[in-house]
Amino acid sequence: DAGITQSPRHKVTETGTPVTLRCHQTENHRYMYWYRQDPGHGLRLIHYSYGVKDTDKGEVSDGYSVSRSKTEDFLLTLESATSSQTSVYFCAISEGGEGAREQFFGPGTRLTVL
Amino acid sequence: AQRVTQPEKLLSVFKGAPVELKCNYSYSGSPELFWYVQYSRQRLQLLLRHISRESIKGFTADLNKGETSFHLKKPFAQEEDSAMYYCALRRRNMLTFGGGTRLMVKP
Numbered sequence: 001d002a003g004i005t006q007s008p009r010h011k012v013t014e015t016g017t018p019v020t021l022r023c024h025q026t027e028n029h030r031y032m033y034w035y036r037q038d039p040g041h042g043l044r045l046i047h048y049s050y051g052v053k054d055t056d057k058g059e060v061s062d063g064y065s066v067s068r069s070k071t072e073d074f075l076l077t078l079e080s081a082t083s084s085q086t087s088v089y090f091c092a093i094s095e096g097g098e099g100a101r102e103q104f105f106g107p108g109t110r111l112t113v114l
Numbered sequence: 115a116q117r118v119t120q121p122e123k124l125l126s127v128f129k130g131a132p133v134e135l136k137c138n139y140s141y142s143g144s145p146e147l148f149w150y151v152q153y154s155r156q157r158l159q160l161l162l163r164h165i166s167r168e169s170i171k172g173f174t175a176d177l178n179k180g181e182t183s184f185h186l187k188k189p190f191a192q193e194e195d196s197a198m199y200y201c202a203l204r205r206r207n208m209l210t211f212g213g214g215t216r217l218m219v220k221p
């Protein structure tokens with residue numbers, strides 16, 4: 001497996017509480033992504049980063065924010081968690097550019113919002 | 115905007131039978147397509163990409179621009195092929211995924 005870890009791996013929280021998920025890589029890849037995986041929807045991009053402090057929105061960014069202060073870490077924050085954000089969250093990394101098309105995925109974080 | 119559609123949520127076949135997982139896309143540019151696979155309790159991983167024209171674990175996929183399809187095929191399914199399969203379209207370092215198809219290969 002590519003050097004990608006996610007923490008926590010499982011989390012149960014209550015509606016209205018803030019939650020932060022962490023993705024850590026040891027590959028020094030430029031691009032990092034956060035997806036959510038839901039049955040019938042596949043994986044949908046929440047936010048991505050193309051460098052330190054460089055981030056942009058994905059398809060389903062409402063209710064989420066991200067930060068990347070170091071190459072190796074990409075944080076996903078739910079400012080006030082809602083039940084609709086119950087999902088499995090995957091981080092991915094990519095070297096980017098035309099010569100490196102593959103994305104490598106982390107193990108996932110299962111988040112339950114009660 | 116690009117879109118990827120996998121019409122079957124579940125595909126169940128017997129071991130040794132042929133398998134075809136369908137993927138259709140809509141994209142105004144020149145498409146770059148992938149198949150990713152997620153085995154039980156494992157990470158999502160790349161299976162194959164259309165530009166490589168490769169066969170991985172007996173699977174092949176041909177890009178048909180006329181039909182805007184990128185179907186995944188294997189002539190003889192094995193039980194270890196049981197997994198979740200996702201078709202994905204790449205645009206500017208971002209992937210758009212289909213909804214996924216769960217393949218179950220019965221003994």
